[in-house]
Amino acid sequence: MSRRRRVYEGKGKVLYEGPEPGTLIQFFKDDASTEPGAGADVIDGKGVLNNRISEYVFGHLNAIGIPTHFIRRLNMREQLVREVEMIPLIVTVRNIAAGSLSRRLGIEEGVPLPRSIVEFSLNSDELGNPLVTEEHITAFGWASPPELDDMMALAIRINDFLSGLFLGAGMQLVDFKIECGRLFEGDMMRIILADEISPDSCRLMDLATRQRLDSRVEGGDGVAVSAYSEVARRLGIMNENEPTRAAGPVLVK
Known part of the structure; x- marks a missing residue:
């Protein structure tokens, strides 16, 4: 399986050329921080969780008529999206x-x-x-x-x-x-x-404890990925014992 051309790489994602004109493949990385100037530490499995959560949200937004670039999820770490300016x-x-x-x-x-x-x-x-x-x-x-x-x-x-x-x-x-x-x-x-x-x-x-459940939670990598997992579980996206690790990127033909 040939690797596709890299179009752009940001703090949390990489964009590759898509299988059809006007499409891109959006790959979610495990980089720990999305803040400018932060280090390059990783949180194992974060990209998988973000892919699933973003798919869930964008799918619902599409369904209620809010236009998005999301087409479909391809695998554990990748989505097919429309190419936009x-x-x-x-x-x-x-x-x-x-x-x-x-x-x-x-x-x-x-x-x-x-x-x-x-x-x-x-x-x-x-x-x-x-x-x-x-x-x-x-x-x-x-x-x-x-x-x-x-x-x-x-x-x-x-x-x-x-x-x-x-x-x-x-x-x-x-x-x-x-x-x-x-x-x-x-x-x-x-x-x-x-x-x-x-x-x-x-x-x-x-709502009850006022505990943070996002990328800015304090603590080690385990605490951070636990917060991401908790958001996914509450939204009904992932089961309690579903794995969040996946090798990548694996690009579609």
Whole structure:
């Protein structure tokens, strides 16, 4: 089985050329951190869990009419996705004060926000993914005003869905980040959700204990992968004794 051409490699994933024009294979890595400048430690099995969780979420989003790049899962670590022109922005939706918002504004972590807040950041690890305004975005041509409106609308709809999904599984969605891309279909172009949604891109906490259940949990690798596994189990994706290790990448023909 021949290896396919690598198109892009990020902190948590690798993209390879797909089996058909307009498709890519998205491979999930075990890298421990998705934060810029972090080390290269790995959490064995994390990529398998993120693949399954992201498949579950994107499949449900597709089913309710939210356009995404997800087509289907190929194996334990890979998905087949549509190729899109990525918009160089990170869209963050915040429901509860945490992380950089708490540090910037002096708000205690865990305080519910008056309403959900949507923020834009430039997707640049070298610059530390700085916050940007709509003025920056339109002035530098990263996205047009109509595209920003579409991204905001997608983010709000996704937040509504994810909040209910995780609440039903005994978890609270603190915040999450998404990336969007332009999908060209003939003469038409539309903005769709790309990348992934998993504990790497969400802050989650247990409703009862307030314990964190995401990539930012404190402790060793075993503690971290346990949190990922717990999210998968609560969503009904993986059985208690299902293995999370799989050799890879194994690429489709």
